Amino acid sequence: MNVMQKGDRLLALSNLGFAYAAFLIGTLCGLLQVFIRNDALTLPSWLDYYQVLTAHGLLLAIVFTTFFIFAFFQAGMSRTLGAFGPKVLLWNWIGFWVTSIGTLLVVVMVISGQASVLYTFYAPLQAHGLFYVGLALFVIGTWIQGFALVGHYIVWRKQNKGELSPLFAFMTVATVILWVIACLGVVATVLFQFIPWAFGWAQGINVELSRSLFWYFGHPLVYFWLLPAYMAWYVIVPKIIGGRVFSDSLARLSFVLFILFSIPVGFHHQLTEPGIASFWKFLQTVLTFMVIIPSLMTAFSMFATFELRGRELGGKGLFGWVTKLPWRDVRFTSIFIAMAFFIPGGAGGIINASFQMNEVIHNTLWVVGHFHITVGTPVAMTFFGLTFWLIPHLTGRRFTKSLQKLAFLQIGTWSIGMLLMSTAQHMLGLLGAPRRTAYTGYAHEDAQAWFEGVLSNHVTMAVGGSILFLSAVLLIFIVVQLWWLAPKADESTFMHFPIADSDSSSTPKFLENWKIWIGVAFILIALAYTIPLSEIIQHAPPGSDRFQTW
Ligand code: HEM
Numbered sequence: 001m002n003v004m005q006k007g008d009r010l011l012a013l014s015n016l017g018f019a020y021a022a023f024l025i026g027t028l029c030g031l032l033q034v035f036i037r038n039d040a041l042t043l044p045s046w047l048d049y050y051q052v053l054t055a056h057g058l059l060l061a062i063v064f065t066t067f068f069i070f071a072f073f074q075a076g077m078s079r080t081l082g083a084f085g086p087k088v089l090l091w092n093w094i095g096f097w098v099t100s101i102g103t104l105l106v107v108v109m110v111i112s113g114q115a116s117v118l119y120t121f122y123a124p125l126q127a128h129g130l131f132y133v134g135l136a137l138f139v140i141g142t143w144i145q146g147f148a149l150v151g152h153y154i155v156w157r158k159q160n161k162g163e164l165s166p167l168f169a170f171m172t173v174a175t176v177i178l179w180v181i182a183c184l185g186v187v188a189t190v191l192f193q194f195i196p197w198a199f200g201w202a203q204g205i206n207v208e209l210s211r212s213l214f215w216y217f218g219h220p221l222v223y224f225w226l227l228p229a230y231m232a233w234y235v236i237v238p239k240i241i242g243g244r245v246f247s248d249s250l251a252r253l254s255f256v257l258f259i260l261f262s263i264p265v266g267f268h269h270q271l272t273e274p275g276i277a278s279f280w281k282f283l284q285t286v287l288t289f290m291v292i293i294p295s296l297m298t299a300f301s302m303f304a305t306f307e308l309r310g311r312e313l314g315g316k317g318l319f320g321w322v323t324k325l326p327w328r329d330v331r332f333t334s335i336f337i338a339m340a341f342f343i344p345g346g347a348g349g350i351i352n353a354s355f356q357m358n359e360v361i362h363n364t365l366w367v368v369g370h371f372h373i374t375v376g377t378p379v380a381m382t383f384f385g386l387t388f389w390l391i392p393h394l395t396g397r398r399f400t401k402s403l404q405k406l407a408f409l410q411i412g413t414w415s416i417g418m419l420l421m422s423t424a425q426h427m428l429g430l431l432g433a434p435r436r437t438a439y440t441g442y443a444h445e446d447a448q449a450w451f452e453g454v455l456s457n458h459v460t461m462a463v464g465g466s467i468l469f470l471s472a473v474l475l476i477f478i479v480v481q482l483w484w485l486a487p488k489a490d491e492s493t494f495m496h497f498p499i500a501d502s503d504s505s506s507t508p509k510f511l512e513n514w515k516i517w518i519g520v521a522f523i524l525i526a527l528a529y530t531i532p533l534s535e536i537i538q539h540a541p542p543g544s545d546r547f548q549t550w
């Protein structure tokens with residue numbers, strides 16, 4: 001069994017520390033938002049709602065997730081394929097620093113009030129040029145870290161010719177491939193459209209092209225968040241509960257399908273936009289729904305693992321196995337609750353992606369409710385669960401009984417807070433409350449009355465948001481304890497964090513033939529995007545001027 005070296009652990013911890021710093025500031029912004037929207041708080045004149053909201057979206061959805069994901073990948077790759085060589089370690093560090101510098105540049109521009117463009121930075125809103133430079137550095141940094149991990153994998157494959165790689169490594173490589181292909185869109189729009197435009201080297205900007213390139217990236221971005229959470233579900237949870245990976249080939253196939261079906265689908269975020277013929281929206285919507293296949297494969301494998309383990313432990317009858325699962329282990333329970341949130345989250349996603357129903361919820365608070373029960377809980381709470389076991393293994397400290405109790409309190413409050421906040425957001429959205437608005441007191445009084453229900457109420461949303469923020473602070477407390485203060489663990493145990501063994505003896509080799517899958521991915525992308533993008537370029541209206549509304 002591999003033992004993680006000190007350098008590798010320091011690297012993972014650095015990414016993790018960055019992630020949680022962003023998490024604390026980001027959730028504080030969230031707290032401000034719920035009070036502003038409910039008219040209980042007015043910001044001082046030097047701070048603007050859209051500045052806060054930009055920080056919230058970026059720090060949580062982009063910075064927290066990405067840094068956490070790389071911490072997880074680095075720890076897991078070093079653990080499963082062996083310690084990083086000096087080159088791999090060096091490139092990981094270079095990547096980490098480039099990502100960090102990009103992030104800091106973006107944050108400075110947002111704080112100085114020159115980039116209140118929200119995390120989607122839609123043109124023709126225009127931020128300071130350095131904001132886009134920061135974004136570009138961020139992406140390049142993640143690519144460097146990603147390629148360093150792929151390099152580590154290539155070395156392993158050379159040394160183990162003809163063998164399938166461990167499941168964790170396979171999934172990491174799949175996620176990095178998805179990320180690199182997805183980022184091509186955002187890199188293209190940032191480098192060739194936003195930077196020349198923001199620095200004044202080019203006059204107008206093709207708004208529809210920039211939005212389309214953004215969403216070419218923006219949808220697979222959600223799979224870049226989800227796949228690491230699925231990795232925890234597929235390869236960590238079975239180990240924690242003492243079970244086994246249900247099927248190695250099914251797990252690999254589902255990841256391959258996620259690469260194929262998560263990219264050529266960005267138009268489902270643009271269903272209300274003119275300039276894209278409805279046929280292409282239809283085609284991409286059909287491809288969107290294909291993702292249900294690997295999603296249900298994942299759900300099936302999880303429950304198969306749970307049931308097999310519950311029966312092994314003596315569970316009888318149709319559901320007797322449920323009670324046998326290790327509910328008192330917070331590392332399992334947190335992730336189980338995270339999965340449960342994904343059931344309404346996924347169902348809501350089907351609604352959002354449906355042409356006609358999208359008309360009802362588009363740009364309303366419903367959407368905000370939706371992503372808080374997808375990325376904000378299933379992904380984030382899986383990461384919390386991972387945090388509870390990852391940090392002790394990186395720092396050599398013990399996850400004591402009292403910390404475990406606090407962790408239960410933390411996931412409990414996060415669940416309750418999120419249920420309140422997201423239910424209120426879904427309901428308010430259905431009744432027409434817009435998203436991305438500070439305070440909606442301008443509506444007609446009859447419409448205002450719709451927002452005075454028990455659940456359809458901005459106050460309910462604020463109560464949920466406050467509980468969530470308390471939960472976030474509690475989590476930071478636990479992180480600090482596990483990092484610096486908890487009692488030291490026994491040397492011999494601490495560096496082996498749990499990763500389930502999987503049996504790949506009957507897994508077909510072609511599943512790890514990346515050339516095939518990258519090829520198929522590009523064919524699908526070309527089918528879905530070539531014609532509509534060339535139409536957007538050929539029939540473009542005059543480019544738009546710069547707008548700064550703050
Ligand atoms: C203390 C916990 C949190 C609270 C109170 C909170 C609250 C909010 C509120 C009220 C909005 C909507 C504002 C508006 O549309 O006017 C919002 C937007 C958003 N939240 Fe959260 N949130 C929290 C945690 C999270 C987490 C953990 C994530 C992701 C990992 C997240 C991601 C987002 C994103 C991406 C937006 C959209 C930003 C935009 O429209 O540009 N939030 N949040």
Ligand SMILES: [Cu+2]
Pocket residue numbers: 218219222268269
């Ligand atoms: Cu999407």
